[in-house]
Amino acid sequence: MELVGSPFSVLFLGLITGIAFGFVIFKYGASRYENILNMLRLKDFGLLKFMMTAVMVASVGIFLMDGVIYIAPAQILRLAAGGLIFGVGFALLGACPGTVLVSFGEGKKDSWYGILGGLLGTAVYAHIYPAMDKMFIAPVNLGNMTVHSLLGVSYVVGVIVLVAVFGGSILLINKLTR
């Protein structure tokens, strides 16, 4: 098995994209424990607005440049079970797999343990993968379902619906928390 699987230019592109992505997360406080936990405690929805704004902007950009790469299949059981386990870890660590890396760079020692736990978690998952596949992955797969394929509308209408729902949610949150 080879150690390096991509040309230098691709690796370099990955590096600068990672720095940009991580720096925005750092700069705007999306890797801060307080901001993540206050969102989950339903006390401050700033971070939720941040994520929803990012998805709205990116969805329009990807539509305009016809840049869809991969639609994850709607394997409902695995998404629900994985998401539920993920959420508990999200609240305990106060970080997600990406933001914990930024925290690591910032020198926060609790993130070291989060990352070590994460490596063990992936190892255990890989070990019991055949059982997980049988239980959660194989049973229900609705295919590469999107907002527009579900609604039976065109891609552009799908983007409008997503932006309207996310934008509307933000306005609703603002109204309820004022």
Added chain:
Amino acid sequence: MNGKNAKSDRHWYIGGALLGLVVIFSFFTGHPVGTATTYERITGHILQFFSPEYVAGTVHYFKEAAPVAEWQTLFVIGMLLSGVIGRFLVVKHKGEDVPEMWAEVFGSSTAKRFVVSFIGGFLLLFGSRLAGGCTSGLFISGGSQLAIAALIFAGAMFASGIVTAKLLFRGRD
């Protein structure tokens, strides 16, 4: 670094829009953003060092993520570097080992915080592998491509995340 409620909404919208632009750039160059798969690759490399036979015999490492360094590996290193840049060039101090808000409830014991962080990290990445992605890969990249999978994952993760956070800080609202 300012604290709890000082951030205005505008701050979050500008930040979110900038993050969205980075995601667009990433797709423009042919790569969806994502991090969780790299944990598996690193684990694969570590295990391979000790027992190549074990890795070769574990179907998952080949089916979903062969342990090879590629775009996402460097993306992950870049995210880590962004924290280093922030620490040394922006805030010019080290981040706290035990978050203030955590310490107010559970004390400033590092051992306690580190044990919970380890368990949290374990569940985070186990859940991520089971779901097939994380906040960046499934929710941000997936949602930006209008994948229903992103919305199911987000619903589940917020449901259990909210319950866990409410339990952790119960009686404090």
